[in-house]
Amino acid sequence: MQTHLAPEFQGTPEGSTAEAILRRCVHCGFCTATCPTYQLLGDELDGPRGRIYLIKQVLEGETPTATTQQHLDRCLTCRNCESTCPSGVQYGQLVEIGRQVVEAKVERPREERIKRWLLREGLTSPLFKPALRLGQALRPLVPGALKDKVPPTPGPRAHQWPQRAHPRKVLMLMGCVQPAMMPNINAATARVLDAAGVQTLVADEAGCCGAIRAHLNDHEGGLDDARRNIDAWWPMVDGHGGEVEAIVMNASGCGVQVKDYGRLLAHDPHYAEKAARVSALTRDLGEYLPALTPALRSRLGQDRPGGRPRLAYHPPCTLQHGQQLRGGVEGLMRELGFEIATAPSESHLCCGSAGTYSVLQPVLSKQLRERKLAALAPLAADAIVSANIGCIQHLQAGTSVPVRHWIEVLDDALST
Incomplete structure (x- = not known):
């Protein structure tokens, strides 16, 4: 993709990185086939290729608007497009640069700024734990939308x-x-x-x-x-x-x-x-952990009556696309005697959690959650397992099936 950076970005680390990434894109559109938001909205600008064009225009000097910002905000940064791209476009880095530039040029409405500040400062604050404990104590009185974000008191x-x-x-x-x-x-x-x-x-x-x-x-x-x-x-x-x-x-x-x-x-x-x-x-x-499989196998006790639970596994995007790690969890658990399966047609797609996305984009987030849970339902699992707390909390809010970290299930088996 031919690119002519505006003077303000020429010679900067961000500009040089973005230009190198943009030049790898060949407009093929393979990325749109695996983009969750494009599948939901059907808008070219809500898919990776369209967002790449928006970022390119901004870096070439076009003034971004609130609409530009909205299309970038809707991106889950799941990086499924990176797994699909035949040209190796590092979309995650590019959208990170694009968002920074647009954020500096487009002022958000006051309520959006407050919400994002509360998430940024609140979730990382030492006060988060006592605030959550209070929410757990008052959970029956908490409104439904907020109750989804408050897990039960730990055992x-x-x-x-x-x-x-x-x-x-x-x-x-x-x-x-x-x-x-x-x-x-x-x-x-x-x-x-x-x-x-x-x-x-x-x-x-x-x-x-x-x-x-x-x-x-x-x-x-x-x-x-x-x-x-x-x-x-x-x-x-x-x-x-x-x-x-x-x-x-x-x-x-x-x-x-x-x-x-x-x-x-x-x-x-x-x-x-x-x-x-x-x-x-x-x-x-x-x-x-897979390298320690022999040691773990020797420590596993006898199965409980009825055998070990059947598991449906949701591989987080940050694991399979961000870290490009696939099959490790499933392989380990099968080696240790667990029955574990992924959704045949949807395992590569985001569940809609995506960090703070479920708070900032609740409608799209819930649609993706419903789609994910519908894909997992035919597996008739005793529990859904994942490898990221955001996915676990988000999925649990939409189903009565227990959703846990896979390491908790393995820990239970080791303790019997």
């Missing part, structure tokens, strides 16, 4: 952390919302790793991975989150002899962000090398 196992030490050690990011909303995911991860002979370490100073701020166009805030996490982890990453063998992520949305630290901080002279090291050490749980 006692959510705080049972293994105490044994092991020679093999990994770091784990607890996350920002996960310790408050679904703490059992982190505890279950530590227990499963412990059963396989690996000790889980946590740096208390680490917090949000930066994805929430980045998705809400607070680019610098997202980079500050990354720097804080690197500082918190560095003594264990670069300690005497190198203490940890991996940084394990049990939320694929965090994993794709942390794996990108090296690129995001490549121009920071103080953090570039450290960021690259952290990114290289980062592994999704479904990427790290």
Whole structure:
């Protein structure tokens, strides 16, 4: 795609990156076939190819409008288009640049600015946990739309952390919302790793991975989150002899962000090398755990009466498209004796969660959730499992079938 950048973008890192990405696009339109919003709306400007044209026009000097911003906002950033594209267009990076430019040129309505500020600051705040606990205590009185966002109070196992030490050690990011909303995911991860002979370490100073701020166009805030996490982890990453063998992520949305630290901080002279090291050490749980299958298999007890639950697996977009990891979770669980299946025709599509998307674009988000749940229903599963807290919470709000992290199901089997 021939591109002529406006003077304000010529010679800038963002302009050079965007131009290189735009020149790879050959207008083929394969991306529209797998774009969730294009499938729902049928509008070229609500598909990757159309959004690429919009970003190109803005970078060439055309003044963006609120309509331009709306089309970019509707993008889930699921990156399904990247998996489909035969030319290797890095759409995720391009839309990130386009959104930053448009955000600086188009003023949002006041109510939108307030909502986005509350999400950006509230979800990453230490006050989120006590606020959520209050919401759980008053859950019967909470309006329906908000009740969907408030999970039930966690059970006692959510705080049972293994105490044994092991020679093999990994770091784990607890996350920002996960310790408050679904703490059992982190505890279950530590227990499963412990059963396989690996000790889980946590740096208390680490917090949000930066994805929430980045998705809400607070680019610098997202980079500050990354720097804080690197500082918190560095003594264990670069300690005497190198203490940890991996940084394990049990939320694929965090994993794709942390794996990108090296690129995001490549121009920071103080953090570039450290960021690259952290990114290289980062592994999704479904990427790290399969090598420990023999140890886990030896620890699994007898099946419960009736056998293990039948599982329907929803692979998050941040795992299969963002990290390009497919089949690891299903393969591991089958090796360990679980019956697990994905929706034959819909497994590549987004469920509609997409971080804060379900709050900012509720109509489209719910339509995608209904479509996903309808595709999973024929599997007649006892539980739906996924690998990202956002997907889990979002899907659970639309179904009575239990929706859990797959590591929780494995932890249950190990504890019997």
